[in-house]
Amino acid sequence: MPIDVESKLLIVDDLPENLLALEALIRGPGRPVYQASSAEQALALLLEHEFALAILDVQMPGMNGFELAEMMRGTERTRHIPIIFVSAAGREMNYAFKGYESGAVDFLQKPLDAQTVSSKVSVFVDLYRHRKALKHEIDALAVSHRRQEALVQQLQCTQRELERAVRMRDDFMSMVSHELRTPLNTLYLETQVRKLHLSKNNMAPFAPDRLPAMIERDQRQIQNMVRLIDDMLDVTRMRSGALSIQPRPVDLAQLARGVVESLAQQAEAVGPPIRFEAPAGVPGVWDEFRIEQVLTNLITNALRYGAGKQVEVSVRQEGGRARMSVSDQGPGIAAEDHARIFEQFERTDDSRRQAPGLGLGLYIARQIVRSHGGEIDLASAPGQGAAFSVILPLSAETPAA
Known part of the structure; x- marks a missing residue:
């Protein structure tokens, strides 16, 4: 069904009385008529409006109707507008044939028959409205298709x-x-x-x-x-979101020293003693149990995957932050695995072969550190060992875990 759309009509004639008479024949509801007394005026209107039909007089001073039609056919904006030529010249002038060559859809001889003109204009107005309705439906189908594609992609991603x-x-x-x-x-x-x-x-x-x-x-x-x-x-x-973080004043250097001492026997069973370096004190406000859990995990991993070589632990203060570092001289971790190993159940192929585990330790460690407003950095490459650094604000910010 055609959509309710305004169908503009253009009439071009150098005689005002012809324009008035033609407008009286073709005007109607939803079809405003625009008059032009020359081809130049018509071109200006064509640039400003979209017309359902153009009715051109052939014989006009300056640019005639045929020349105007050729210009319309040569422009993308106006090439699809149906053209009807009208002329008072006799049939012997062969204007009709020339009009069709110029791209006209019909040719009318003056004096015009009112019923013929009205019916022909109505046909082209209906065609224009049908074309608009079809374009509207195509555009709607295109939008629907894009939405369906987006939905399919979303469903595939969800799957x-x-x-x-x-x-x-x-x-x-x-x-x-x-x-x-x-x-x-x-x-x-x-x-x-x-x-x-x-x-x-x-x-x-x-x-x-x-x-x-x-x-x-x-x-x-x-x-x-x-x-x-x-x-x-x-x-x-x-x-x-129920991980409990209970910050209180803690000396990070003393905490780290206690963890290193508790793992001394485990270190001696696989290699040299842990090398520990820390100042006299690094005071701050953290959850002592959780930070000890993080450091224990990092040192245990270093001992497990450090190939029996030296493991180093250091604690220091850097401005308004504290840094704990645990480094080993093991096989190292490839760059493409740096982010992955902090996810749940993720482990490198080497670590999976060397020791059992769920692949949760680093994920838990990072979540605990982030719950204190800090972050864990990793510096490692194959054959160059691994160095994990925990950076903490001196006062735990305790965002939502």
């Missing part, structure tokens, strides 16, 4: 995210099962062996000099399970 989430869930469950099974299996085997000794009344394995090593093995396996469970709980708290 990829869901598929990734499912893979992460499956990988997570697989890793958790594996990581928890290892210490549980060790404990189970230990208890079975002890049960066997007791059934045979063999008390030698329970001698006082062997009990400390037995207890230490049990504690290590239990601590591994507790660490895994704590990591999973921390991730859950972070996702729900």
Whole structure:
């Protein structure tokens, strides 16, 4: 159905009485008529308005109707306007043939027949309105198509995210099962062996000099399970925004020294002692437990992947910030993995081969540091070790975790 659109009509004749008579024949609701007494005036109107039809007198002083039509056909803006020529010249002048050559759609002889003129104009007005309606529908379809394409892309993106989430869930469950099974299996085997000794009344394995090593093995396996469970709980708290940060005055140098001393035995088991460097004190306001958790994670990783070489820990104050750095001389981390390893369940291929784990430690560490208003930087390249730096404001800003 044609849309309700104004259909402008252009009439061009050098005689005012002809313009008045023609306008009286063709005017009607929704079809304003514009008059031009010369080709020059017509061109000015054509530049200003969009017309549904142009009715041109052939014989005009200066530029005649045929020349005006040729100019209209040579311009992109006006080439599609239907043209009807009118002329008082006799048929022997062969004007009709020349008019059609100029691009006219019809040719009328004066004196004009009112009914013929009115019906022809109505046909072209209806065609114009149908063309406008079709363009409107095409434009609407194009907009709808673009929206559908955008929706399809959005759905595809959502599908990829869901598929990734499912893979992460499956990988997570697989890793958790594996990581928890290892210490549980060790404990189970230990208890079975002890049960066997007791059934045979063999008390030698329970001698006082062997009990400390037995207890230490049990504690290590239990601590591994507790660490895994704590990591999973921390991730859950972070996702729900419920990670608790409780800042209080802390000496960062003293805190770091305590962590290094607590890991001294673990360091000696794999290589040289940890090299620690810190000033007398770096006071600030942080959550002591959480910052200790971050530093423990970084040092443990350095010992685990540092290839048995020197691990260095330093603490210093830089203006209004504190910096903790942990560096190792391990295989290093490729640049393309720097951002990825801070995401959940992400690990490099080398780290996955070297040691078990869920790939949550660095993610948790970064979230804790960010919850203090700080950030973690990584400087590393393959074959050049890795240096993690924790930069903290001296007073925790504690944005939403």
